[in-house]
Structure formats: C-alpha cells, structure tokens
Amino acid sequence: MSFDRLIEKIAEKQNPTVAGLDPKLAYIPQYIKDESFAKYGKTLEGAADAILTFNKGLIDELFDIVPAIKPQCAYYEMYGWYGFKALTETIAYAKSKGMFVITDGKRNDIGTTMQAYAAAHLGTTDIDGTEVEAIGGDALTVNGYLGTDGISPLLDICKNGDKGIFVLVKTSNPSSGELQNLEFKGGETVYQRVGTMCEEWGKELPGKYGYSGVGAVVGATYPEMLTELRGELKTTFFLVPGYGAQGGGAKDCEGAFDKNGIGAVVNSSRGIMCAWQKVDGLDPEDYAKAARNEAIRMRDDLRNVIGEMKLG
Amino acid sequence: MSFDRLIEKIAEKQNPTVAGLDPKLAYIPQYIKDESFAKYGKTLEGAADAILTFNKGLIDELFDIVPAIKPQCAYYEMYGWYGFKALTETIAYAKSKGMFVITDGKRNDIGTTMQAYAAAHLGTTDIDGTEVEAIGGDALTVNGYLGTDGISPLLDICKNGDKGIFVLVKTSNPSSGELQNLEFKGGETVYQRVGTMCEEWGKELPGKYGYSGVGAVVGATYPEMLTELRGELKTTFFLVPGYGAQGGGAKDCEGAFDKNGIGAVVNSSRGIMCAWQKVDGLDPEDYAKAARNEAIRMRDDLRNVIGEMKLG
Numbered sequence: 001m002s003f004d005r006l007i008e009k010i011a012e013k014q015n016p017t018v019a020g021l022d023p024k025l026a027y028i029p030q031y032i033k034d035e036s037f038a039k040y041g042k043t044l045e046g047a048a049d050a051i052l053t054f055n056k057g058l059i060d061e062l063f064d065i066v067p068a069i070k071p072q073c074a075y076y077e078m079y080g081w082y083g084f085k086a087l088t089e090t091i092a093y094a095k096s097k098g099m100f101v102i103t104d105g106k107r108n109d110i111g112t113t114m115q116a117y118a119a120a121h122l123g124t125t126d127i128d129g130t131e132v133e134a135i136g137g138d139a140l141t142v143n144g145y146l147g148t149d150g151i152s153p154l155l156d157i158c159k160n161g162d163k164g165i166f167v168l169v170k171t172s173n174p175s176s177g178e179l180q181n182l183e184f185k186g187g188e189t190v191y192q193r194v195g196t197m198c199e200e201w202g203k204e205l206p207g208k209y210g211y212s213g214v215g216a217v218v219g220a221t222y223p224e225m226l227t228e229l230r231g232e233l234k235t236t237f238f239l240v241p242g243y244g245a246q247g248g249g250a251k252d253c254e255g256a257f258d259k260n261g262i263g264a265v266v267n268s269s270r271g272i273m274c275a276w277q278k279v280d281g282l283d284p285e286d287y288a289k290a291a292r293n294e295a296i297r298m299r300d301d302l303r304n305v306i307g308e309m310k311l312g
Numbered sequence: 313m314s315f316d317r318l319i320e321k322i323a324e325k326q327n328p329t330v331a332g333l334d335p336k337l338a339y340i341p342q343y344i345k346d347e348s349f350a351k352y353g354k355t356l357e358g359a360a361d362a363i364l365t366f367n368k369g370l371i372d373e374l375f376d377i378v379p380a381i382k383p384q385c386a387y388y389e390m391y392g393w394y395g396f397k398a399l400t401e402t403i404a405y406a407k408s409k410g411m412f413v414i415t416d417g418k419r420n421d422i423g424t425t426m427q428a429y430a431a432a433h434l435g436t437t438d439i440d441g442t443e444v445e446a447i448g449g450d451a452l453t454v455n456g457y458l459g460t461d462g463i464s465p466l467l468d469i470c471k472n473g474d475k476g477i478f479v480l481v482k483t484s485n486p487s488s489g490e491l492q493n494l495e496f497k498g499g500e501t502v503y504q505r506v507g508t509m510c511e512e513w514g515k516e517l518p519g520k521y522g523y524s525g526v527g528a529v530v531g532a533t534y535p536e537m538l539t540e541l542r543g544e545l546k547t548t549f550f551l552v553p554g555y556g557a558q559g560g561g562a563k564d565c566e567g568a569f570d571k572n573g574i575g576a577v578v579n580s581s582r583g584i585m586c587a588w589q590k591v592d593g594l595d596p597e598d599y600a601k602a603a604r605n606e607a608i609r610m611r612d613d614l615r616n617v618i619g620e621m622k623l624g
Contacts, residue, residue: 078429
C-alpha cells in the first residue's frame with residue numbers, strides 16, 4: 001500500500017533509476033527485427049515479437065543494477081493487441097527478475113471505469129468467481145483531472161496490495177505550463193493544487209519510510225518546481241521523467257530528493273534503450289551491454305549529486 | 313479531418329446517440345458466458361470471447377438505428393491482452409457495419425509518446441516500411457492536462473484522415489469540479505480554459521457543418537455548464553456522457569445542441585447494454601433486442617427535446 005518495496009530496492013542497489021521501456025522499432029537492432037520478421041512477416045505480430053526479444057535482452061542486463069522498469073503503454077498499443085501482449089509479457093518477465101514495474105498509462109476516468117482500470121493494471125479481474133491477474137504491474141501512472149472519485153478505486157486496490165500510483169502533477173514537456181502553471185485566485189497554481197491533492201489521497205496509503213503510495217510525476221526539465229514541490233509535498237514520492245533525451249541532467253534532479261537521498265525515482269527511456277546507437281563500431285548484438293553501461297553511468301551521475309540513499 | 317462523417321450519420325438516422333460498449337461480465341447473459349467458458353475456461357480468453365459475442369450481438373441490432381459506438385478501453389484492458397484483442401475486433405466489426413467508432417481511452421502524454429498513441433488509435437504504424445492499422449477507431453477521447461504538444465500529434469494524424477478527437481472539458485462524475493471548476497485570477501475556470509484550447513486546436517481541423525475535428529467531453533450531469541459551453545465553443549462538437557445510469561435525462565442534454573439540432577452526440581452505456589436486465593421475464597437470448605428497444609426509446613426521448621437534426 002505504498003512505495004516501500006520500490007524504496008527498498010532503490011536503497012539496496014543504491015540506484016534511484018527506472019529504465020523506461022518504450023520500444024519503438026527504430027530503437028531495436030536490425031538483427032532482432034529480421035529474425036522476428038522472418039517468423040511472422042512485417043506485421044504487428046512480427047513487431048511485437050521483436051519488442052519482447054529486445055526488452056528481455058535489456059532486462060537481463062539491467063535487473064541486478066536497476067530497481068525498476070517503466071513500460072510506456074503507447075509504444076505497445078501502437079502494435080495493436082500483439083503489442084499489448086508483449087507489454088504483459090514484458091511486465092511478467094521483469095517481475096520474475098525481481099524488478100518493480102511502473103506501467104506508464106496515464107489512465108483516468110470516472111469512478112466506475114477507474115475500478116476497471118484498477119483491476120486491470122494493479123489488481124485482479126473477477127471472471128465469474130475466479131480472480132485472474134490481467135496485466136500485473138506494481139504501480140500505474142494516472143491523470144487527476146477528474147478529481148477524487150477518479151482516484152479512489154485505485155486507492156482501494158492499492159490498500160489491499162503492495163501497490164501504488166503516480167499522479168501527473170508537473171509534466172516534463174515544453175507546453176506543460178499552458179494549463180499546469182496557471183494561477184487560481186488565491187495564487188496557487190494548477191500543479192500545486194494537484195500536488196496537494198496527492199498529499200491528501202496519500203493519507204490512505206501510508207508508508208514506513210515517510211512516503212505514501214500516491215506519488216507524483218514531476219519533470220526534471222523544471223528543476224525549480226521540482227525543488228519547490230519536494231519542499232511542499234513531504235509524503236509524496238516522485239517519478240521524475242526528463243533526464244537524458246529530454247534535456248534534464250543529474251543536477252536538475254537533485255531537488256527531488258530528501259536529506260536521506262530518497263524521495264524519487266528518475267526515468268531514462270531513450271538514453272538507456274538507444275545507448276547502443278551512440279557507440280561507434282558497436283556490434284548491435286551488444287545493445288543490452290551498451291544499455292547497462294549507460295545505466296551504470298546514469299546511476300553514478302545521480303549518486304554524485306544525491307549521495308548515499310539511506311532508509312530513514 | 314473533422315466530425316463531418318459522424319454528423320452526417322447522425323442526420324441520416326435522426327439519432328444523436330452513441331452506444332457505449334463497456335462490457336463488464338456482469339452485464340452479459342449467462343448463456344453467452346457459459347458457451348465461452350466451455351471453450352476456454354473461466355480465463356481472460358474465455359471472458360474476452362464472451363465480450364466479443366455480446367458486442368457483436370448488440371451491434372447487429374443497433375447499427376441501422378445508432379450512428380456510433382464508444383468502446384471504453386478500461387473494460388477491455390481488465391481482461392488483459394485477450395480483452396484488447398476483443399476491443400480491436402469489436403471496432404472492426406462495428407466499422408464493417410458502417411458505424412462510427414469513438415475509442416474511449418482518455419489518452420494523454422508528452423508529444424513523442426502521443427505520436428505513438430495517435431498512430432495506434434487513429435492512424436497506422438510503420439513496421440519497417442509497411443504501414444499497418446493497429447486498432448482502427450475513428451475518434452479518440454484524450455485528456456488535455458499536458459497542453460498543446462500533447463495534442464498536436466493527434467491533429468497531424470487527423471488532418472490526413474477522416475478522424476477526430478474529444479478532449480475532456482467538464483466530465484460527468486460527482487468530483488469533476490474539484491479541479492475543473494476552480495477559477496483562475498481573471499475569473500475563467502479550468503474547464504472553460506480547456507474548452508477555449510479546444511476551439512484553438514480545432515482551427516487546424518475545420519469541418520463543413522461548422523464543427524471542427526477537436527470535440528469536447530461535457531457531461532449531461534451538469535446541464536447549465538453544457539448550455540454555457542455550447543454558447544462559448546461555437547466550433548466544438550460535444551460528446552455528452554451521463555445520460556441514463558449516471559442520472560442525466562434528455563432535458564439535461566438539450567443545451568448541447570445548436571438551433572439545427574446538431575452539435576453533440578449523447579452516450580448511453582449501461583442504459584443500452586443492460587436494458588435486458590430490466591425487463592421482467594425476458595429471455596436472455598433477446599438481450600440485443602432489449603438494447604435496440606432502449607436505443608429507440610432514447611432516440612425518441614432526445615428527438616422530442618431537440619427536434620429534427622438538419623445539416624446546416
């Protein structure tokens with residue numbers, strides 16, 4: 001009912017990184033794609049097969065040093081239901097290796113529908129009396145635009161399991177301020193309001209390291225706001241996108257962490273997945289080793305700024 | 313690049329209804345489930361098989377009188393990738409019957425990721441030079457919290473096809489006001505601001521009946537706001553949830569329509585799907601006929617209030 005398990009994995013590996021698995025075909029070595037296309041043709045099935053092979057290779061090289069993965073649903077849905085199957089199999093494989101899985105779906109809806117999303121992504125589905133796990137992640141990103149009754153069904157599921165959610169607060173993209181930075185009459189901004197809602201919702205899911213099971217997505221591309229929000233949202237754990245390809249560096253992430261060096265997990269997707277494309281003369285079969293090297297570089301980069309991660 | 317096709321179907325059938333297909337197992341007659349469970353067991357595969365049978369039966373009875381369906385992704389994802397396959401097959405079947413398909417996914421993300429969602433739900437996916445349709449809806453519901461660069465990739469895809477999006481403006485749920493009704497310094501509310509953004513985004517996708525390809529979701533449960541927004545957002549077509557099970561009636565929807573009786577499509581999910589459960593002594597095999605009867609009742613209920621739907 002909190003992010004305790006994620007925080008423990010971060011402390012154990014002394015690495016506050018989550019590897020984003022957003023496997024566009026353009027990021028996958030040609031030899032993998034060729035093998036899959038030989039079996040299934042240039043089809044959705046072929047693409048999904050290549051994605052799963054690519055992901056498993058990455059997970060094999062990352063699981064001992066990186067605590068978590070974050071598959072982005074969009075990059076699986078674009079390969080149809082075959083892609084959704086590859087998403088589910090990727091999640092199962094990462095969990096079998098002991099990784100924490102954050103499903104990046106940014107789901108949102110009214111209460112009755114959020115019950116379905118909660119069952120799908122964090123709980124189990126009742127099939128005429130038999131409970132079955134449909135997708136099986138450990139945490140889900142969600143959008144809070146619909147308010148409390150779009151969040152409550154997730155809290156109910158998280159209470160009964162070892163799960164959590166990350167609510168979009170201040171996103172990493174260039175136009176995030178169009179709505180999120182606007183000020184209400186009292187001077188509070190939209191992102192500050194949603195942040196405060198996270199603190200409120202989090203009271204239902206307390207954790208033993210001071211952070212609840214309701215986290216917030218706050219981009220590394222807006223470091224001042226990251227620092228400000230860390231100061232305001234004492235019990236809200238952060239998922240920080242924007243490191244690497246989106247322009248954020250370790251210094252930009254520093255504000256997300258507390259004095260014990262915990263309080264956030266920093267995502268890198270393209271930086272890790274596409275590392276192999278940036279090494280001159282690399283054998284593409286070593287793509288996962290290149291990802292591992294980049295993950296180690298990133299870990300050390302963050303460690304230099306944050307210091308040791310201590311459990312309270 | 314607009315909702316012209318949807319508007320023409322509405323005028324042709326003189327029916328501004330979209331049938332929400334949110335097939336929880338509890339809504340499906342036992343005889344359908346028993347047949348599927350006999351083949352596949354009480355599994356995700358069995359559930360997905362029952363859903364598809366149920367949906368096809370509904371579509372067969374609705375396609376000549378209802379212009380559109382709106383499958384809600386959550387109710388497919390809760391049955392895993394088998395459910396996602398049933399979603400895709402439901403969409404294909406409805407399209408083969410000439411229906412307009414609004415995929416209710418409320419997707420949202422940063423620009424690069426929205427390219428993937430746009431390809432998945434409204435466009436095609438490039439598989440090493442071969443373009444393949446992954447899911448195949450006509451329109452997608454989206455959440456505008458991330459601002460313009462989370463919407464632009466959808467506009468680009470819609471420009472090149474006959475597609476559109478519906479952005480959440482004022483949602484139908486009880487707590488929608490927690491964020492959406494808050495007032496900015498100038499007096500504008502969050503939902504009004506997002507509505508104005510829809511008008512701006514819509515300029516890229518003009519339609520011949522006065523409505524762009526960027527629509528807005530506005531709930532029938534807040535009829536005053538529906539009327540207010542119709543007045544303000546002249547070129548924004550509305551998707552109106554909340555009729556029926558959520559408590560809205562035809563009178564509550566009236567404000568969504570213009571003087572020609574167009575401007576909106578009204579959703580009913582449980583009202584139509586579960587109609588069979590409300591008829592005493594009904595043979596469950598007549599579930600789809602009960603849905604048809606309810607769809608006719610709803611059409612006439614709306615027509616009584618709106619009058620004739622005229623194309624300009």
